[in-house]
Amino acid sequence: MFHKEGQKIILLTFFIVSIIILVSQYYLDIVWLRYLLQIGAIVVMILILQFFRNPKRLAIKNFDEILSPVDGKVVVIEEVEEKEYFKEKRRQVSIFMSPINVHVTRYPASGSVKFSKYHPGKYLVAWHPKSSEENERTTVVINTPKFGDILYRQIAGAMARRIVNYAEEGENVQQGDDAGFIKFGSRVDLFLPLDCPVTVKLNQKVIGAKTCIATSPVKKDE
Incomplete structure (x- = not known):
């Protein structure tokens, strides 16, 4: 589950990462650079998803x-x-x-x-x-x-x-x-x-x- 405050950033990052992967796949002839860009883009996407994660936690409420x-x-x-x-x-x-x-x-x-x-x-x-x-x-x-x-x-x-x-x-x-x-x-x-x-x-x-x-x-x- 991801926090609602990250929805726009996650969507924007997904869009940019998708563009980078598609453009590099079809228009970049240098194989090592293509893979480097694609892997880097995927790593950024993973980091953004990790940052905005929102694990469910049920606090055991205690006034003390x-x-x-x-x-x-x-x-x-x-x-x-x-x-x-x-x-x-x-x-x-x-x-x-x-x-x-x-x-x-x-x-x-x-x-x-x-x-x-x-x-x-x-x-x-x-x-x-x-x-x-x-x-x-x-x-x-x-x-x-x-x-x-x-x-x-x-x-x-x-x-x-x-x-x-x-x-x-x-x-x-x-x-x-x-x-x-x-x-x-x-x-x-x-x-x-x-x-x-x-x-x-x-x-x-x-x-x-x-x-x-x-x-x-x-x-x-x-």
Whole structure:
């Protein structure tokens, strides 16, 4: 299954690849160059199909867990000052997606969307420390039963040129459901309460809607 955001690109790529193969087959007499062009075109088609794949995942919904919003690798776990919405210290967990990862963004928790905003910006490499504040990005805040407000931020990278965000303020969302897409390389930052136990480690590979990123704080009377 392929994500709907890739339909136009997949069709366009298929058309171009078909033209390259047909033209080279009938009009290119240099055999090795013909095969090189045809194989290269097919490889590009395979890469595009892989990038826009959208595997079905049924999240086991749990109010006590924050699930990874994307596939990728954990590159940041630290306490930071979140300047856009909370304007206070939060626990940041950042996940980097390479071009070979699934690039679907999924809701990390169930709740109601309190804030959803798009920001135009730069295209620094996704692991750059300032990319969270200076790159093209979207910020979404979900109010949850156990964690209160949590924030996730889709960030475009050096290759990414389009962020798709489906979250709308006021709507109720379900953990693991499709929340958007980032085209061609990127990262997602999560900003969580400081007292949330983080359950992942740096450089750990995570799976969207499957890997638990953090658990709800334990109350003193529990």
